[in-house]
Amino acid sequence: MQKLETQLGTRLFLRTTRSTTLTREGELFYRNCHPGVERIVQALEDMRDLREGPPRGQLRISATVGFGRRIVAPLLNGFRARYPDIAVDLLLDDRTTDFSADRVDVAFRNGRMEDSQVIARQLIPMPLLVCSSPAYRRAHGLPRQVEDLAAHRCINLRTASGRIFEWEFKIGARIQKFLPSSTSTFNDEELVLQAVLDGQGIAQMAGYQISGHLRAGRLMACLAQYAPDDRGHYLCYLSRQQLPARIRVFIDFMTAGIRALDLGLVSTLSLPADKASPIAAVSMA
CATH class of the missing domain: 3.40.190.10 (Periplasmic binding protein-like II)
Structure with a gap:
């Protein structure tokens, strides 16, 4: 308090051996400061409530x-x-x-x-699976190896950055990326999904997009043995x-x-009996 009085250049308290009371200047200073102190105390209580109280x-x-x-x-x-x-x-x-x-x-x-x-x-x-509609499979078949993609109608996704999303496959112990030639490219995942459902081609999509369609038989997965797992x-x-x-x-x-939504899918898919063949380099551009 003595330091505060020195900074203010005025006496805030009258001190005796028996009591301490505010001076007139002290009373004025207290009245001016009191609302601010109350707001600080309330702010501290609010922060404690947010941390420890009911969620709000x-x-x-x-x-x-x-x-x-x-x-x-x-x-x-x-x-x-x-x-x-x-x-x-x-x-x-x-x-x-x-x-x-x-x-x-x-x-x-x-x-x-x-x-x-x-x-x-x-x-x-987040499994990435190549999928087609049953109608596309009946008309064109499905790729059994990654290099077979070159013979299929692929549908690509353009990302928010403007680049084309590269398809990914785990071949051996390595993740390899491929950019297939496409018949259609969209900058919206739902449009890619709808094109596949309509039988326009095949696409690599995330499990959360396709889980319900796979279970209902509206989509079929292929190349699941190469699905990346990282x-x-x-x-x-x-x-x-x-x-x-x-x-x-x-x-x-x-x-x-x-x-609880069970979006994993890869473990529930039946994989082809034939194993992955070594693929050193496949050009899809």
Whole structure:
């Protein structure tokens, strides 16, 4: 207090051996400071409630367009019913999330995680399978080896960056990428899927897109013995420390909900009896 009085250049307290009381200047200083101190105390209590109290507040989520629309958005109904005090803001964007610039709390990412700046929890594997419709198979057959793709009508996906997505296969112990010649290219995963369902050609797609169609017989998978096994769907956030309750319950809810959807598929497919033949280099361009 003596240091504060020195900084202010005035006496705030009248001190005796028996009591301490405010001066007139001290009373004025207290009245001016009191609202600010109350706001600071309230802010500290609010932060403690967000950390330890019932889950509430604003939750900003980012996901890729396809996965967000097909998987994340349907699960949000159950999440909101369980946690009505949490307001959800879902952003669908195929570009990599910038947590700071976009003010995102949690992001869903697909593929391989190479960003060491975020915490990434793998929800499920992300199989990539080449699929066709039954009508296409009857008319054209299906490739049995990767090099057979050159003789088929392939449908490609253009990514958010503008490049064509390269098909991936695990040949031996290595992941190899191929860019097939295409009859059609789309910059939307749903359009690629619809073209395959319509019998226009074959495409390599993620398990979450095709699981229901495979089980219903609307699609057929091939080259499953070459499906890459190093991709996944991840739930990402910036830190494990001091997570607000709204983020903790969202992570737990989505992890359980997505894992219950059984989107893995590769283990349920019957693979051809013939083994993979060595493929040193295949040009599909």
